[in-house]
Amino acid sequence: AGLDTAAAAIGKLYFGTATDNPELTDTAYVSQLNNTADFGQITPGNSQKWDATEPSQNTFTFANGDTIAKLAEANGQKLRCHNLVWHNQLPSWVTSGTWTNATLVAALKNHITNVVTHYKGQCYAWDVVNEALNEDGTYRTSIWYETIGEAYIPIAFATAAAADPNVKLYYNDYNIEYSGSKATGAANIVKLIQSYGVKVDGVGLQSHFIVGSTPSQSNQASTMASYTALGVEVAITELDIRMTLPSTDALLAQQSTDYSSTVGACVETKGCVGITIWDWTDKYSWVPSTFSGQGAACPWDANFVKKPAYTGILTAL
Numbered sequence: 001a002g003l004d005t006a007a008a009a010i011g012k013l014y015f016g017t018a019t020d021n022p023e024l025t026d027t028a029y030v031s032q033l034n035n036t037a038d039f040g041q042i043t044p045g046n047s048q049k050w051d052a053t054e055p056s057q058n059t060f061t062f063a064n065g066d067t068i069a070k071l072a073e074a075n076g077q078k079l080r081c082h083n084l085v086w087h088n089q090l091p092s093w094v095t096s097g098t099w100t101n102a103t104l105v106a107a108l109k110n111h112i113t114n115v116v117t118h119y120k121g122q123c124y125a126w127d128v129v130n131e132a133l134n135e136d137g138t139y140r141t142s143i144w145y146e147t148i149g150e151a152y153i154p155i156a157f158a159t160a161a162a163a164d165p166n167v168k169l170y171y172n173d174y175n176i177e178y179s180g181s182k183a184t185g186a187a188n189i190v191k192l193i194q195s196y197g198v199k200v201d202g203v204g205l206q207s208h209f210i211v212g213s214t215p216s217q218s219n220q221a222s223t224m225a226s227y228t229a230l231g232v233e234v235a236i237t238e239l240d241i242r243m244t245l246p247s248t249d250a251l252l253a254q255q256s257t258d259y260s261s262t263v264g265a266c267v268e269t270k271g272c273v274g275i276t277i278w279d280w281t282d283k284y285s286w287v288p289s290t291f292s293g294q295g296a297a298c299p300w301d302a303n304f305v306k307k308p309a310y311t312g313i314l315t316a317l
């Protein structure tokens with residue numbers, strides 16, 4: 001059995017991975033990505049972000065996102081669409097524009113309406129708002145929050161819901177996988193959207209973890225339950241578990257345990273619908289370029305060979 005085969009056998013789960021356009025020229029990579037026994041779902045790592053889809057105002061470019069959407073369709077894989085509103089990977093016309101509340105709301109709505117309409121019927125879910133919170137659970141400073149206030153969040157969800165009533169709408173963030181102020185902040189965002197009478201369907205747990213300090217399975221499961229108690233589903237959306245390099249047998253064994261407990265938390269939680277790893281091979285992981293001295297975060301190594309983490313995941317499914 002592969003990872004998605006095992007996940008599907010549980011009856012409620014998909015297993016998938018992020019991918020990205022530059023990697024699709026690597027034929028060994030693509031043949032493994034196309035293995036639907038392991039991957040029943042894919043997420044574009046970059047090509048649906050704002051800088052990729054609306055590089056200048058009201059000019060939309062969907063070619064790279066479409067390549068990944070078509071790959072998912074050809075393979076019969078679910079597509080998680082990522083993302084509509086974030087403080088990163090914004091084009092300069094957004095970050096350097098002169099905005100009022102009214103003009104920025106109009107630009108936000110225009111972006112969401114165009115992108116969601118373009119991908120209508122192709123996405124299982126959209127990450128509508130990504131990473132709106134600081135570590136202490138307060139709102140992050142961004143062009144969105146500074147100009148519009150917290151209402152940008154329900155406005156974004158309402159606009160997405162109007163463009164595609166059938167796609168699941170998620171709030172997605174990191175460090176909200178375990179109890180604490182930031183998890184409370186994420187629950188409060190769900191309640192905020194609901195208080196506006198607007199649809200919110202899920203909380204996405206990015207789950208960018210560290211070998212040996214991954215939150216316990218019980219803490220992850222109880223935190224998932226704190227979201228599902230609000231009437232939304234949850235998904236693990238960007239799982240990877242990094243280590244300080246070089247990789248050792250002991251670190252790889254601990255990594256396997258950490259993958260297992262994380263996947264186990266989703267399996268045991270009613271309302272956890274699936275797990276996505278943030279690329280499956282160390283060859284293309286975002287980790288080394290973002291976290292200096294760290295890496296080896298994926299279940300397959302840079303030569304596409306399965307690491308102990310693969311078995312750790314499989315045994316939890």
Ligand code: XIL
Binds near residue numbers: 130238
């Ligand atoms: C990352 C991509 O993987 C990189 O290629 C890119 O350079 C930066 O963004 N949280 C998210 C993802 O929601 O969109 C980020 O993806 C990783 C952190």
